Each structure stands twice: as structure tokens, then as C-alpha cells.
Amino acid sequence: MTLKNIIGIDHAVISVKDLDAAAAVWKKLGFTLSPRGTHSAKMGSGNYTIMLGPDYVELLGVISDTEHNAPMRKFLAERGEGVERVAFTAVDSAAGAEEITARGYQALGPTDFERPVTLPNGTVSAAKFRVFHWPIEEAPGGLRIFACQHYTRETVWIPELMQHANTAKRMKQVLIVTDAPEQDAAHMVKLIDGTARKESDGAVTVPPGGDRADFVFMTRDVLAKRFPGTSLDGAPARGGVGLVFIAGDLDAAEKAVGSAGAKTDVGVVVPPANANGTLVAFVKA
Known part of the structure; x- marks a missing residue:
């Protein structure tokens, strides 16, 4: 940037x-x-x-x-x-x-x-x-x-x-769902004079600098594949859809979210319907 x-x-x-x-x-x-x-x-x-x-x-x-x-x-x-x-x-x-x-x-x-x-x-x-x-x-x-x-x-x-019971330390990603991830990522790049990186699954990552969380633009299908088994009810057709957090202890995160989420191969994931329209994921660094 x-x-x-x-x-x-x-x-x-x-x-x-x-x-x-x-x-x-x-x-x-x-x-x-x-x-x-x-x-x-x-x-x-x-x-x-x-x-x-x-x-x-x-x-x-x-x-x-x-x-x-x-x-x-x-x-x-x-x-x-x-x-x-x-x-x-x-x-x-x-x-x-x-x-x-x-x-x-x-x-x-x-x-x-x-x-x-x-x-x-x-x-x-x-x-x-x-x-x-x-x-x-x-x-x-x-x-x-x-x-x-x-x-x-x-x-x-x-x-x-x-200090959080779920051991969240920082954000890792802001997820944006869109039918046109490359176009919308290019829009963000232009606005902040940044760069974009296309991922193997078709998502596009835009690092905003400062060693902070990245923006990740993806279609709904890619979102579903990244978080298999997670209901996307309550997710928008287009817009900010999720926040991925780095957690210190995934077992603690799983215990903290209780029945609102589940531990998966990705990490601990809470579907949008259980977090005010926001998919919440806890992952290791």
C-alpha cells in the first residue's frame, strides 16, 4: 500500500x-x-x-x-x-x-x-x-x-x-461475499492503492498493510467450500460476511462458543445466524 x-x-x-x-x-x-x-x-x-x-x-x-x-x-x-x-x-x-x-x-x-x-x-x-x-x-x-x-x-x-474466554488475539481476515470477487477486489485495490492476490480456489486476497487482517473476496460457493458443514443462513448475497480470528487455544474457543458453533477442520466456526449475520471463525496462527 x-x-x-x-x-x-x-x-x-x-x-x-x-x-x-x-x-x-x-x-x-x-x-x-x-x-x-x-x-x-x-x-x-x-x-x-x-x-x-x-x-x-x-x-x-x-x-x-x-x-x-x-x-x-x-x-x-x-x-x-x-x-x-x-x-x-x-x-x-x-x-x-x-x-x-x-x-x-x-x-x-x-x-x-x-x-x-x-x-x-x-x-x-x-x-x-x-x-x-x-x-x-x-x-x-x-x-x-x-x-x-x-x-x-x-x-x-x-x-x-x-482478555477473552475464546482466546481471540486479533483478526486474520475480513470475508466479503460477492458474485464478482476479482472486480470487487480490484475496486478495493484502487481505493487504497494496494495489491491483490488470487487464491487457488478463486478467492482474491487484498492485504491492507501494517501486518493487519486481510480482505478476502469470494463467491458464496467458495465460502461454502472454505467452511464445509456451516450453515450460511443469514449471510448476505453481497457484502461483508465474516470475521476470522486468530485464537490462542482452539479447545478454549470451542468451549466458549458452546452450542452456537462447532469445531471443524478449519477451526471453530459460528454460522452467521448465531452472530448477527456474521460468520465467526477461530483459527490457529
């Missing part, structure tokens, strides 16, 4: 209809969740985060309808719950917005926002961010992308929140 102001995947956003119900689902999969956060009135959203090593997962829900969250509401109405967008880590969001605008993509932002954070000792601090988005219509395989600059990493990556 030659974009100077982004370094790999920062976090994946799973948009959900009922934020607290979704939090209960992911807790039952063995994840430790942050206390519920509330964004500004302008954003009209709230979240829970699942903090990992270099990255994290955000469960995001609408609290009140606003212009800012209209795209998410449209996503939920048309597709249902699931991986709606992915953020890159921004070195400098203002410079990053200028960089992609210079390449022909009118950036949305940069925008500053914050949310209160209750720390383990009971005190309240704030998590502060500056983000910019690629244009909404520029969504490779139906997956929106943006970049997030963290001003207060110490109030987001809290050690106590990074």
Missing part, C-alpha cells in the same frame, strides 16, 4: 438492530465487551467494542435517527445485521482525507468525535477520534470503508478488556 496516511485494518463494524441483545450474543461467544458507549446526538448511535491486539470489533446500533446514521439505517433495512464497514488506522485523518481527495475520491470529513469511557477503576474518561470516509458509493463488494485516527488509545485498548 502506498497511501501514506493509513496503516492496515483498525476495526470492523457490525451494525445491529438491538445493541444490547447483540452484546449478549457476543458475550456468549466468549468475548469480553467494553461497557456500552454513546456517541454524540449528531451521530445518534451507541456501541460496544471487542478489543483485540492491534485491532477490534465494534457492535454499532442506532439510538436516534439522524442524517449521520442514515446509511447505517438503510443497510439494516435492506440487508439486515452484519459487517457493514471496516476502518483503517489513520496516521493523520486530515492528511488522509486530502490524500484520497487528490486521487479523485471526495473524502467525507475529517470529523472529530468522542464518547465517554468508564475505566476499570470506575472513573470516567473519553475516547477521542478523528475519522474520514471514502464516498459512500465507493463500497467494494458492498463494504464501506473509512479511516480512524485515535487520539486516546489508552482509553480504547484497555488491558482488562483484551
Whole structure:
């Protein structure tokens, strides 16, 4: 990747209809969740985060309808719950917005926002961010992308929140299902000035840099072959469909997910219907 102001995947956003119900689902999969956060009135959203090593997962829900969250509401109405967008880590969001605008993509932002954070000792601090988005219509395989600059990493990556019963350490892959994996991967490559690698089964991998999780574009048939025996009910026809995590102990992951998933030759896999429209897989490094 030659974009100077982004370094790999920062976090994946799973948009959900009922934020607290979704939090209960992911807790039952063995994840430790942050206390519920509330964004500004302008954003009209709230979240829970699942903090990992270099990255994290955000469960995001609408609290009140606003212009800012209209795209998410449209996503939920048309597709249902699931991986709606992915953020890159921004070195400098203002410079990053200028960089992609210079390449022909009118950036949305940069925008500053914050949310209160209750720390383990009971005190309240704030998590502060500056983000910019690629244009909404520029969504490779139906997956929106943006970049997030963290001003207060110490109030987001809290050690106590990074320990999970399922032993998840970091994301390895973000899976996107599409009828045109090569075309959609090429779209992502163009947006981030990256590279693509075609796999033997027809999937196309786009590494986003920074030794972070890869994007993997594939057809539904390839997805089914990669996760044999896993029901794809609840998976979209096109869009972000799954997250693959590196786990420290697959036996612990199997125990943590319980009846929601199963141990297979691939690893421990939870079907989309049991994780808010998201296939969740735990694999060894």
C-alpha cells in the first residue's frame, strides 16, 4: 500500500438492530465487551467494542435517527445485521482525507468525535477520534470503508478488556461475499492503492498493510467450500460476511462458543445466524 496516511485494518463494524441483545450474543461467544458507549446526538448511535491486539470489533446500533446514521439505517433495512464497514488506522485523518481527495475520491470529513469511557477503576474518561470516509458509493463488494485516527488509545485498548474466554488475539481476515470477487477486489485495490492476490480456489486476497487482517473476496460457493458443514443462513448475497480470528487455544474457543458453533477442520466456526449475520471463525496462527 502506498497511501501514506493509513496503516492496515483498525476495526470492523457490525451494525445491529438491538445493541444490547447483540452484546449478549457476543458475550456468549466468549468475548469480553467494553461497557456500552454513546456517541454524540449528531451521530445518534451507541456501541460496544471487542478489543483485540492491534485491532477490534465494534457492535454499532442506532439510538436516534439522524442524517449521520442514515446509511447505517438503510443497510439494516435492506440487508439486515452484519459487517457493514471496516476502518483503517489513520496516521493523520486530515492528511488522509486530502490524500484520497487528490486521487479523485471526495473524502467525507475529517470529523472529530468522542464518547465517554468508564475505566476499570470506575472513573470516567473519553475516547477521542478523528475519522474520514471514502464516498459512500465507493463500497467494494458492498463494504464501506473509512479511516480512524485515535487520539486516546489508552482509553480504547484497555488491558482488562483484551482478555477473552475464546482466546481471540486479533483478526486474520475480513470475508466479503460477492458474485464478482476479482472486480470487487480490484475496486478495493484502487481505493487504497494496494495489491491483490488470487487464491487457488478463486478467492482474491487484498492485504491492507501494517501486518493487519486481510480482505478476502469470494463467491458464496467458495465460502461454502472454505467452511464445509456451516450453515450460511443469514449471510448476505453481497457484502461483508465474516470475521476470522486468530485464537490462542482452539479447545478454549470451542468451549466458549458452546452450542452456537462447532469445531471443524478449519477451526471453530459460528454460522452467521448465531452472530448477527456474521460468520465467526477461530483459527490457529
